[in-house]
Amino acid sequence: MINFYFFTIGTCIASFLGLVVDRFPNQSILAPRSHCDHCQHVLGVWDLIPILSQLLHRFHCRYCHQTYPVWYCLFEVWSGLLFLACANSYLSLSQLLTLLGSAVLAIYDLRFMEYPLVIWCCLHAFVLFLSGSNLLMLFFLLLALGAHFFFIGMGAGDFLLLATFSLTLSPSKILYLIQIASLLGILVFALKKEKDRIPFIPCLFLSYHALVFFTIFSR
Numbered sequence: 001m002i003n004f005y006f007f008t009i010g011t012c013i014a015s016f017l018g019l020v021v022d023r024f025p026n027q028s029i030l031a032p033r034s035h036c037d038h039c040q041h042v043l044g045v046w047d048l049i050p051i052l053s054q055l056l057h058r059f060h061c062r063y064c065h066q067t068y069p070v071w072y073c074l075f076e077v078w079s080g081l082l083f084l085a086c087a088n089s090y091l092s093l094s095q096l097l098t099l100l101g102s103a104v105l106a107i108y109d110l111r112f113m114e115y116p117l118v119i120w121c122c123l124h125a126f127v128l129f130l131s132g133s134n135l136l137m138l139f140f141l142l143l144a145l146g147a148h149f150f151f152i153g154m155g156a157g158d159f160l161l162l163a164t165f166s167l168t169l170s171p172s173k174i175l176y177l178i179q180i181a182s183l184l185g186i187l188v189f190a191l192k193k194e195k196d197r198i199p200f201i202p203c204l205f206l207s208y209h210a211l212v213f214f215t216i217f218s219r
Contacts, residue, residue: 010083011050039064
């Protein structure tokens with residue numbers, strides 16, 4: 001029963017984070033009430049149950065039958081599993097927050113090629129409080145400042161996220177993370193038809209995710 005409780009909490013958190021991604025910073029995350037973006041019908045209680053509502057309605061709005069993106073449901077399942085792993089001591093609280101926060105930043109980057117700085121600030125503040133600072137974090141913050149004023153091949157947002165990752169990973173693992181993320185970035189660039197900028201935050205997020213769970217399973 002306790003595992004079900006933590007899984008449910010995780011899905012509810014993901015549902016809220018999905019709302020944040022859809023609304024912030026252009027709209028209030030508190031009002032209006034949750035509604036279908038297509039028909040504007042206010043959603044009832046039975047429409048807002050994480051995972052279950054989407055499965056019952058087959059990923060369609062109950063009122064206008066507009067298709068809902070499947071990623072909402074996948075995000076809720078993934079978040080529930082993360083909370084379950086944290087509750088069973090496979091993940092630390094700082095790792096849990098980093099995974100959730102970086103996933104949100106990755107979604108923003110996929111959509112807009114940038115993310116709201118205030119969301120990173122909140123994520124970093126929480127993880128910093130739990131983990132404490134280190135020199136590697138300060139190094140990446142300096143690189144982020146340099147990237148803001150000078151072109152150095154990576155965006156300031158990438159270095160900011162690396163600063164957060166350095167709070168929960170050792171320097172050697174950070175090097176592995178950068179290498180894995182770079183390989184993913186090269187692959188995405190090679191497969192992309194239009195050879196311009198690519199969203200690199202998702203590559204960093206996937207690399208962090210892989211390293212954290214590799215560490216868990218290799219214990």
